[in-house]
Amino acid sequence: MAFRRLLRGEIAEETLEGIAREAASRYDQRLESIRLLEADNWLSTPAVLNEEFFLKIITPQNTFVHGLLTTGRNVGVFASGTEGFFERFGTPIGMAEHELDAARQMREFGVNVPEPLEAFEHEGYGVVVFEYLDGYETLETLSPNQVESVAPDLFRSLARMHDAEFVHGDLRGENVLIVDDELFFIDATNVREDAIDDARAYDIACALAELEPHIGAATAVRIAAQYYDNDTLIDAERYLDFVSIRPDHDFAALALKGEIVKQTD
Structure with a gap:
């Protein structure tokens, strides 16, 4: 520290x-x-x-x-x-x-x-x-059932940003706050405007990486597929190896890749 x-x-x-x-x-x-x-x-x-x-x-x-x-x-x-x-x-x-x-x-x-x-x-x-949001929680402090209940809001919010040609760029557990079952994003980073599609795929990969340890790969991919088409999920799969070497993510990359293959096959 x-x-x-x-x-x-x-x-x-x-x-x-x-x-x-x-x-x-x-x-x-x-x-x-x-x-x-x-x-x-x-x-x-x-x-x-x-x-x-x-x-x-x-x-x-x-x-x-x-x-x-x-x-x-x-x-x-x-x-x-x-x-x-x-x-x-x-x-x-x-x-x-x-x-x-x-x-x-x-x-x-x-x-x-x-x-x-x-x-x-x-x-x-x-x-x-x-x-100041008093009494907030993060994904790490929630039970698996609670994480599963907010996961659709996470992908819905991401999709809303992506539809507006905006990306978060640094999606990780600490940047997702939950207050009274409402989900809030913080700490968006700076991304080149001409690289929105790639950054969007990276956002989705980071979201899957955060959710997998809590709710499993199959559930995380299933919920993501409600908001993103198969081509977009395949694009996100390309970034999972990179996300897995970041020190702030710890997840089963191979399991997520396998579930994306199943979902998009």
């Missing part, structure tokens, strides 16, 4: 307080509380302000690490037979503004995301402000 903090970039206590005070002042509030959230995230430090606002604080180190991860992901995508489609950011505020814009677009498409409020820069840090 100390290594992860190093990669994130340390935020000094006085800097955190300064960011919190500026954010609170933007909503005519006093700084009453600011607490950091422990999350398995390399690219930002999450915090809760006054138990009402969710802040994502992006350090210069986060931007550097994002560039390294983007290069690595593009190499992996290339090895899957496709030109890399991930794009990097030059500055923390650039990352923050993209995430704000992506969240707003998803809401326009009818996809649940925490309400995006604004992005601002503070002493070289990028900050994104969202509403």
Whole structure:
């Protein structure tokens, strides 16, 4: 965990307080509380302000690490037979503004995301402000039956984005939140506009990879097939090997491949 903090970039206590005070002042509030959230995230430090606002604080180190991860992901995508489609950011505020814009677009498409409020820069840090969803759960904390019940919403939301020529690009368990049985997406990344079809297939592969450990390959593929045709599922199958080598996914790739073959045969 100390290594992860190093990669994130340390935020000094006085800097955190300064960011919190500026954010609170933007909503005519006093700084009453600011607490950091422990999350398995390399690219930002999450915090809760006054138990009402969710802040994502992006350090210069986060931007550097994002560039390294983007290069690595593009190499992996290339090895899957496709030109890399991930794009990097030059500055923390650039990352923050993209995430704000992506969240707003998803809401326009009818996809649940925490309400995006604004992005601002503070002493070289990028900050994104969202509403705070209290009491959320992630896929990892749900029972298999609960995961199966929200899986159609996951693919329905993805399909809605994809129909609008928009992709998530970083779909993993931590970026899917469940609040009172409603599913929310967070943390969409930047993808080249001319590579939407490939990135869409990658999204689907990531979704299958997240669901398989909870509900099994057959059920995951069956639910995905309700929202995507056979050609699209075959495209997604090409990315499963790449997704399987990412450290944030642990699933039975061969089982998913076999179920996709059965579904599309």
